[in-house]
Amino acid sequence: MRIVQNGQSGIDLWSAGNLIDRCTFIKNGVHGISTGGYSTIIDNTLYENGNSGIVAGSGCTIDRNTSGNNVSSGIVTGDGSTVSGNTCFNNGGDGISVGDGSSVTNNTCRSNTGTGIKVSDKCLVFQNTSYGNGTNLSSCSHCKIGFNYAP
Numbered sequence: 001m002r003i004v005q006n007g008q009s010g011i012d013l014w015s016a017g018n019l020i021d022r023c024t025f026i027k028n029g030v031h032g033i034s035t036g037g038y039s040t041i042i043d044n045t046l047y048e049n050g051n052s053g054i055v056a057g058s059g060c061t062i063d064r065n066t067s068g069n070n071v072s073s074g075i076v077t078g079d080g081s082t083v084s085g086n087t088c089f090n091n092g093g094d095g096i097s098v099g100d101g102s103s104v105t106n107n108t109c110r111s112n113t114g115t116g117i118k119v120s121d122k123c124l125v126f127q128n129t130s131y132g133n134g135t136n137l138s139s140c141s142h143c144k145i146g147f148n149y150a151p
Contacts (some may be wrong), residue, residue: 093114
């Protein structure tokens with residue numbers, strides 16, 4: 001499915017347990033994807049949306065998406081989410097921003113205005129590449145951070 005230039009979000013599903021798979025969201029008025037908790041968002045492409053590419057609730061799985069050139073952030077999640085294998089670039093805010101207790105692995109974030117990877121308390125941050133951002137990787141006193149490339 002391809003959703004282009006919708007005046008609001010491309011998809012706005014605030015119920016829990018949604019699957020959004022292999023879609024393209026370009027130049028939508030608000031977010032590319034907005035979804036409730038415990039949803040799965042995989043293999044999507046999101047460009048030039050009026051706010052963030054993906055905004056997801058708690059406990060979501062966000063895997064293998066490309067989110068770039070959005071007015072705000074590439075990917076934003078609630079607590080306890082898993083964010084892996086995504087590419088976020090040239091966003092006006094953060095590349096990836098996650099809530100407490102989330103896992104952020106194997107992502108690439110580059111050239112975002114804000115923080116490439118912004119984490120909250122008790123997150124796992126492992127094997128990510130983050131460069132050329134306002135700040136490459138946020139610090140966190142209770143996070144497990146290892147083997148990331150973030151000069």
